[in-house]
Each structure stands twice: as structure tokens, then as C-alpha cells.
Amino acid sequence: MSWQILRRQIAIAGQITTEVDELPIAGAQVQITAAPTAFMNKIRLNAKQYGLVWEDMEQRVDRTVTAVDGFYYFLDLPDGDYTITAHLPQRIPSYDFATGTGQVTRDQQGTIQQTHIDMALAPFSGKTYPAAFSPTDIATCQLWLEADTLTLADGDTVTSWADKSAQAVPVVQEETEKAPVFNSAALNGRSALVFNGESSYFTLSLENSATEHTFFAVYDQTPTEGSSNYLFEAQEGRLTLDCAQSSSPFNLRWNDGSWRVIAPAIAGCQLITWQFSGTTGEIWRNGSSLGTATYTPQSLGGAITLGANYQGRSSYFKGNVAAFLYYNRALSLDERQAVETYLNGRYAIFNDL
Numbered sequence: 001m002s003w004q005i006l007r008r009q010i011a012i013a014g015q016i017t018t019e020v021d022e023l024p025i026a027g028a029q030v031q032i033t034a035a036p037t038a039f040m041n042k043i044r045l046n047a048k049q050y051g052l053v054w055e056d057m058e059q060r061v062d063r064t065v066t067a068v069d070g071f072y073y074f075l076d077l078p079d080g081d082y083t084i085t086a087h088l089p090q091r092i093p094s095y096d097f098a099t100g101t102g103q104v105t106r107d108q109q110g111t112i113q114q115t116h117i118d119m120a121l122a123p124f125s126g127k128t129y130p131a132a133f134s135p136t137d138i139a140t141c142q143l144w145l146e147a148d149t150l151t152l153a154d155g156d157t158v159t160s161w162a163d164k165s166a167q168a169v170p171v172v173q174e175e176t177e178k179a180p181v182f183n184s185a186a187l188n189g190r191s192a193l194v195f196n197g198e199s200s201y202f203t204l205s206l207e208n209s210a211t212e213h214t215f216f217a218v219y220d221q222t223p224t225e226g227s228s229n230y231l232f233e234a235q236e237g238r239l240t241l242d243c244a245q246s247s248s249p250f251n252l253r254w255n256d257g258s259w260r261v262i263a264p265a266i267a268g269c270q271l272i273t274w275q276f277s278g279t280t281g282e283i284w285r286n287g288s289s290l291g292t293a294t295y296t297p298q299s300l301g302g303a304i305t306l307g308a309n310y311q312g313r314s315s316y317f318k319g320n321v322a323a324f325l326y327y328n329r330a331l332s333l334d335e336r337q338a339v340e341t342y343l344n345g346r347y348a349i350f351n352d353l
Helices: 037-056 333-349
Strands: 010-018 031-034 061-063 071-075 082-085 096-107 119-121 141-146 181-187 188-198 200-202 213-221 229-237 239-242 252-256 259-263 268-277 280-287 288-294 301-306 316-325
Touching: 010 082, 010 096, 010 200, 037 333, 061 252, 082 119, 141 188, 181 213, 181 316, 213 239, 213 333, 229 316, 252 280, 259 280, 259 288, 268 333, 316 333
Parallel strands: 010 119
Antiparallel strands: 010 071, 031 061, 031 082, 082 096, 141 316, 181 188, 188 316, 200 301, 213 268, 213 316, 229 239, 229 301, 239 252, 252 259, 268 280, 280 288
């Protein structure tokens, strides 16, 4: 038997010091906060593996702590652009956080060309360390569903899906045989709910008088001849989000009293955003606009469903749904992209906005 020696390579290294007197800071937390997709995917998989302890870990693939001389390093990173953030975790802060950027590259032999990112922490000025983005950071989040919130075994039926927004909207299916099924790795290795395209759906208490709306959904689907793929429908002020109409060529569309066909539907994993502002509606797939159409303003009322028509009798969604969010207004460009970036970071749907 022959043994192969694997030599790890330092990709990014640097020193954290005080800004005023340039003294090294020991125990500073240094974290990769932006990175190429390949590395973000690795972080996501590690977070899923470690579960609840992940956030409290000092040493991770994307996080480390400075030594007594203030130095830190990260090993074996893939090529690409990185942003590093450093701060000193303290109950009463004495220093601001700092950020630095750098690029990891390799030569023709595959040797990493080490990148140095030094940072100096200024005396605390009241600037707070940037917390991870949450969809509820944006006002008017009325519904936030993510399958990762469910603690279930694969194959378990889901009769209630907890809303993470402050509204705590009931999302339920009282008939077990009509409930979607949980799968812990159904969509790019992340949890999702499996809608069978025949009977599974939820009812929602999501009545809202607003006529401007923004919806986000992370799903994969299997368009089926003879049945539309309704993801959402509100009975009164009728508003329907159809991921794939019932016959070829399948199309992504909505109904606000009239059908508005926007673009061809596709199978597979995707992040879809519907936004309705004034008298215009628009759909984005994976951060790119698919087109606009006239929108007749509609509020949300009556019976409201996720995964079927409002009666729960037809147009069942066939596929896996990992996330569904709703805001009762048209979000700004920055707000929309913040939510899309958050969802893409969790589910690795596409490379860049």
C-alpha cells in the first residue's frame, strides 16, 4: 500500500491590529462573508451537517480566531473573490468591525498564490457588527415559509407549516391524505416539501387588502400535460400564480381576472419572484426579469391555497417547494435583490444576481 501526502495550502492570511497603535489583537473573530459559489455551497452543506451548533462554532471552514500575534489564515480556498470581516466579540464592544477583500488564484501547477488581507479595528464608534440578513428585516413581510424550519423524518406528512414572519399565518392541511410530504434533501440537498400533483396542498389565512404584492418561491417542478401547476391562489380579488399552464408549450403566468402569460415554464430548481405594482406585473427567474404585463389590481381574500386552486380540487402543483415568502407591497430593487440573494445563498440556485 502506498500513502499519498496531501499538503494543505494557505489561501488567505493576514493580521488584525488596533488602528490607533497598531498592536496585534488576539481572539478576534475573522469570517468569510462573501465568496465564490463553490465555497458558499460548501458552507451551506457544513451548516446542514452541524445543525444548531453551527452558529456558535469558533473554528469553521469560513470562520477562525486570531492567534496571540493577531494573525489568522484560511486553507485550500477555491479561486475567486472574497470578502473578509473581522470583529472582536465582546458583550460591551471596544472596537468597530472591519472588512477587507482579496482574490484567490492558482498558478499553472495548481499552487495557491497566497493573498494577504490585513485589517485594523478602530475604537468603537457605535457601528454594529453586520448581522446576517433576514427576510423580516424588510418591512411588511407577511409570510415566510422555509422547509428547514420543520423537524421531521423523510416521508412524514406535513399538516402544518410554521410561518417565520411576525404574522404567524396558519398554513395547514387538516386531511392527512392531502398533506405534502417532507424530504430533507429534495432540493439541492436542502429540505423541501413534496407536492404530488394529485391532491396535496395547504390552506392559508392570508387575507390582505393591499393590491400591490411581492412573492418569492424556491421550487423545482415537473410540468404535466393536462394539469396546471398552481403554486398560489386567492379566491376573491382573484390572484393566481401558475408555474406551468396545463398544456404544451407550458408557460409561467398569473391571473388577475385575465391570464397574463410571461415566459416559458421550465422544469428543475429555480427561484421565481412575482411583483405587482400599480397596473404592472413582472416575473423574475433566478434574478433575471422574464417580462412584464398589464396587472389589474387585486387584494387577497376568500379561500387562499398553496399548491392548488382555491377550492383544493384541481391544478395541483407537482414538485418540491423549499421556500415561499410574501410582502404586501412592491419591494424596491435593493429589497428584492436582498431577498433573492438570501434565498440563493441558502439553496444555490444560480451563480450571480
